[in-house]
Structure formats: structure tokens, C-alpha cells
Amino acid sequence: MDLPEPIRRRLGDFSRTVFVDQTFSKLTPEDHVKFLNQNREVVSSLPLQMSLFFNLWFFPLWWISEVVMLQLKYPALPDYYKFILITVLILMTLIEGIRLYLGYAGNLQEKVPELAGFWLLSLLLQFPLTLFLLFNEAILIQPLERGVHIILALFILAEALSGFVALRAMVRNTESRFHLRQFNGIQELGA
Structure with missing residues (x-):
């Protein structure tokens, strides 16, 4: 299952804007050919894939511990925190499933x-929600919760950093291949 085309285009435009190094985009076509000949390897990130794999196995443990702790402290919470915590748990579960799928598809399929x-x-939704659960003392944080939230926050942070590096490498590779195809098309027209 792929992303819808308008979303793919917008995310592609965003990533080219953010992750393309300006000096790299000013290389000559000959430099692009050299770059492509040297870089025929897979651009997927092993550190990112390892983080995703371990996160995939850790998330059910996080979810079970979060549900058990919520059930234990539920009677002691104010009504508005009951609603907030249930909403955050549902949101984080949905976001984590989508996030891990996109991470696997984006990294392995480049x-x-x-x-x-x-x-x-990772950066805009999951990390802030995890920090909310980790640092908001009004929700009566239990020691088990603190431990699993710290581990989840470390996973998300590691994935965001390694994802940035992988995304930058993929964008550079894609851009250089595009320029090479464009350069080859110009040569064919001129011949």
C-alpha cells in the first residue's frame, strides 16, 4: 500500500527543500556521473532499520505497561486527565503503527x-506526546511508566537522527540520478 500521489508529491517536495545540500546541487554533470558510478550501493540506513526493528518489538511491551498503569491510577486521576490520557494512548498507538510502517517502507524500499x-x-507528534507522558507529574507517573517512556523517547530520538541522515542520503542519491537522466536526455537531443 503506497501513499496517495498528492501526499507523496508534497512530502517529496518538502524533503528536497530541507535535505538537499545546495553545494551538491551545483555540481557539474560530469561530477554527477562520477558520484553515481561510485555510489551504486543501497542507500538504506542500517542504524535506522535496527532502531525500527527493536522499536517494533518494544512497542507492545510499552502499550501493555501503559494500559496496566492507566488502569491502576485511573480512580485517582481527575476527570480531564482521564480523558487526556486515554486520548493520548489511542493517538500514540495509531501514530506509532503508521510511523513504523512508513519507516520500514521508506528505508527498505528507499x-x-x-x-x-x-x-x-516522529518529530512533530510522537516525540512531544512521549515527552508529555514522561514529564507531566500531574498524571501520577509510576516508576514502570517512567522507564518505558524513557526507552520509547530514546528510540524515537535515535530514529529521528538516523532517519534524518538516511533521508538526506536518499534525497542526494535521487537528485543525482535525476540530474544524470536529465543530462543524458540533453545529450541525446543534441546528437
Whole structure:
């Protein structure tokens, strides 16, 4: 299942704007050919893939511990925190499933829009929600919760950093291949 085309285009445009090094885009066509000949390897990130793999196995443990702790402290919470915590748990579960899928698809299949979506979900939604659960003392944080939230925050942070590096490498590779195809098309027209 791929992302819809308008979303793929917007995420692709965003990632090219953010992750393309300006000096790299000013290389001559000959330099692009040299770059492509040297870089025929897979651009997927092993550190990102390892983080995603371990996060995939850790998330059910996080979810079970979060549900158990919520059930234990539920009677002691104010009504508005009951609603907030249930909403955050549902949101984080949905976001984490989508985020891990996009991370796997973007990294293993070297799809820039999916990896950009993964990166944005990590930084803009999942990391702030995890920090809320980790540092808001009004929700009666239990020791088990603190431990699993710290581990999840470290996973998300590691994935965001390695995802940034992987996304930048994929965008550079895609851009250089595009320029090479464009340069080859110009040569064919001139011949």
C-alpha cells in the first residue's frame, strides 16, 4: 500500500527543500556521473532499520505497561486527565503503527516521501506526546511508566537522527540520478 500521489508529491517536495545540500546541487554533470558510478550501493540506513526493528518489538511491551498503569491510577486521576490520557494512548498507538510502517517502507524500499512522513510523525507528534507522558507529574507517573517512556523517547530520538541522515542520503542519491537522466536526455537531443 503506497501513499496517495498528492501526499507523496508534497512530502517529496518538502524533503528536497530541507535535505538537499545546495553545494551538491551545483555540481557539474560530469561530477554527477562520477558520484553515481561510485555510489551504486543501497542507500538504506542500517542504524535506522535496527532502531525500527527493536522499536517494533518494544512497542507492545510499552502499550501493555501503559494500559496496566492507566488502569491502576485511573480512580485517582481527575476527570480531564482521564480523558487526556486515554486520548493520548489511542493517538500514540495509531501514530506509532503508521510511523513504523512508513519507516520500514521508506528505508527498505528507499522511498523518500514515506521516509519524510516517518520523520515528520516522529518529530512533530510522537516525540512531544512521549515527552508529555514522561514529564507531566500531574498524571501520577509510576516508576514502570517512567522507564518505558524513557526507552520509547530514546528510540524515537535515535530514529529521528538516523532517519534524518538516511533521508538526506536518499534525497542526494535521487537528485543525482535525476540530474544524470536529465543530462543524458540533453545529450541525446543534441546528437
